Amino acid sequence: MSVSLPPLFSALRQTLRAGYGWGQLRGDLSAGLTVGIIAIPLAMALAIAVGVAPQHGLYTVLVAGSLTALFGGSRFNVTGPTAAFVVILLPVTQQFGLGGLLLCTLMAGGILIVLGLMRAGRLIEFIPYPVTLGFTAGIGIVIATLQIKDLLGLQLAGPANNYLEQLSGLWHALPSLQLGDSLVAVVCLAVLLIWPRWVPKIPGHLVALAVGALLGLLLENLHIPLATLGERFSYSLNGVEHPGIPPFLPAFVWPWQLPGADGQPLAVSFELFRQLLAPAFAIAMLGAIESLLCAVVADGMTGSKHDPNGELIGQGIGNMIAPLFGGITATAAIARSAANVRAGAYSPVAAIVHAGVVLIAIVFLAPLFSYLPMAALAALLLVVAWNMSEPRHVQHTLRIAPRSDVMVLLTCLILTVLFDMVLAVGVGLLLAAGVFIKRMSDLTDTAALPKDFHQALNDLPEHVLAYAIRGPLFFGAAEKALSVLRRFTPGVKVVIVDISAVPLLDMTAIAALDNVLRDYRAQQVGLVLSGPTPRVRLQLRRAGMEQVDGQLAYVRDLPHAKAKALRWLTPKTDAALEVV
Structure with a gap:
């Protein structure tokens, strides 16, 4: 008996089989440097968005x-x-503090590993597009709203x-x-929107942050108040408070040794784990969807093929280990992965190099981030937030999609914004399942066969x-399809039913067919x-239901069905069941 091993190191093994040399290493180093530079400000901004320090x-x-x-x-x-993850993690941070957030992330990592071991890597195929588009657009709206406070320097x-x-x-x-915060926001937004059109090879957000920092220094010299990262966050070293992030x-x-929402460890x-289980499961599901979708996009750009179960296990390991060193929830990012491919990446070495770039930034550049x-x-x-909400795709879908899919999309979007993503995805999946059942049931029908349908019926x-x-006989269509057979016509002694186009039955259909047989008896x-x-x-x-009092017969085709019906109608064979 063979035992299948967990699909660890799948991407690395695939790379080695394809061959790896100095040329591939140069591509990975270049891509890792590019993506690492992109990741630094995004990582700090997203940490702030979920309610923790940027480091x-x-x-x-x-x-x-x-x-x-x-x-x-x-x-x-x-x-x-x-x-x-912002819409899931921010409430966890507010309720349970940093310690609760990291513990929840660790639990989510365990769930991801279990999903990978259960070979659930094809999970993304069962998430309808309107559901995914709806909750991502809703998340984008929520994130954009959360930024208004810092964009304008508001005091809530x-x-x-x-x-x-x-x-x-x-x-x-x-x-x-x-005034200072608003001016910096307007200038940075202008750079973010215009710069990529002029100089696409240099990441626009780096230029925007550099311009924002220089403008901030100018405003401070003019004694115009402006909130900076160093004023908002600090760290303690040897009992002395320092602004910004720690350079080590x-x-x-x-995680449980870190402070909760009340500032205490x-x-x-068991109650804590029970309360964190629902968000941990939501984090794991969203992380699985995001990482697998990202892998599909990368495959489309490169012609490669990822191992979905290996990716889930890798994401699980990362999310289990990172909280032990202060890391928050992580998953693959489509924008950074696409930039990785465009920058010439060949293997996972590029992502490891990108992490090394962040390491150098922590050690040598931390004071500048203040x-x-x-x-x-x-x-x-x-x-x-604007890019992830995909407004063009939403508009296109609303214009061309069936009304039922539009309803699913708008429901997911509204519930994500007004309540939370977990409820939105749950309701969206239920609605999508209901729409699917309705469409499948519409494909199933029962119709009387005219005499000229087949020569045997003459x-x-x-x-x-x-x-x-x-069509399929399942719980959504069985009663409707079989109810036609229960409309008795006076004088009818035998009913022939062609079921050659019925691909499957479920228990509801079997029970309904049994009721039909009882009525016929x-x-x-x-x-x-x-x-x-x-x-x-x-x-x-x-x-x-192979034989029921000589009343039921299965035959290969309509000619045999006619022969069986005629045989039953003769008095000599009325009580006998002879399967042709």
């Missing part, structure tokens, strides 16, 4: 980015914090419990608008009726099922 985003890239590339199943995926009265309260708080805080590597620490209990204006980081996230006696059922009417597939006939046999 935790860098730690995420450093640990999860390298481990996922090493153990995962995609050669080109680049892992780190992503905007899609307090945290909001829902999206509508958040909008109300922003409206009432407009009188506190700061993270230390190992258990987490009290580990000068970054919060408005500049908010402008960066605003553009990220000259049938008046007390023999012929029907045909087309009461009316002394025989039933001939013509052309059942081997699978359907096996299902009926297992249900004990």
Whole structure:
């Protein structure tokens, strides 16, 4: 008996089989340097967006980015914090603090590993496009709204419990608008939108942040107030507070040793794990969808093929180890992975190099990050939110999609914005499943066969009726399809039903067919099922419906069905069941 091993190092093994030399290494080094530079400000901005200090985003890239590339199943995926997680992680941080967030991430990593071991890597194929598009567009709207506070330098009265309260708080805080923050935001947004058209080879967000930092220094010299990363965040070293982020590597620490929402270490209990289980499961599902979708996009750009189960296990390992070193939730990012491919990446080495670039930035450039204006980081996230919401795709889908798919998309979008993504995806999947069931049931029908349908039906006696059922007989269609057979016509002694176009039965259909047989027995009417597939006939046999008081027969085709019907009508064979 052979035992299948977990698909670890799938991408690396695929790379080695394809061959690896100095030319490929140069491509990986160049791509890793490019993507690493892109990842630094994004990682800090996304960490701030989920309610933790910016260095935790860098730690995420450093640990999860390298481990996922090493153990995962995609050669080109680049892992780190992503905007899609903001709507899930921010409430966890607010309720359970940093310790709760990291513990929840660790639990999500375990779930991802289990999914990979269960070979659930094809999960993405079962998520309808309107559901994915709806909740990603909703996430983009929520992220964009969250950035308004730092874009304009507003002073909010307090945290909001829902999206509508958040909008109300922003409206009432407009009188506190700061000129310096607003000016930096406008300039950075202009650079982010215009620069890629002029110089696409140099990442526009780096130029925008540099311009924002220089403008911030100028405004400070003019004594115009401006919120910076160094003013908002600090770290303690030898009992002395320093602005910005620490210029040293993270230390190992258990998540429950870190402070919760009350500032005290987490009290580990079954109740805590119970409360974190739902968001951990949501994080794992979203992480699986994002990473697998990212791998599919990368495959389309390169012609490669990823290992979905290996990718899930790699993502799980990264999300289990990263929290032990201060890293938050991570998954593959489509924008960074696409940039990785365009920059010449060949293997997971590029993603490992990108993590190394972040390591160098932490050690040598940390003091410079203190000068970054919060408005500049908010402008960066605003553009990220706009891109991830895919307004063109949403508009195109609303214009051409069936009304049922439009309903699913809008429901997911609205629920994501007003409530949360977990509810939106759950309801969206239920709606999509309901739409699918309705469409499949519409394909199943029962119709009377005219005499000229088949030569075998010619000259049938008046007390023999012929029907045909087309389509799958399952719980959504069985009652509708079989109800036609229960409309008795006076004088009918035998009913022929062509089921050659019925690919499957479920238990609801079997139970409904059994009820039809009971009614026929009461009316002394025989039933001939013509052309059942081997699978359907096996299902009926297992249900004990091979022979029912000489009343039911299975035959190969319509000629045999006619012969069986005529044989039943003669008094000599009326009580005998002879299967042709």
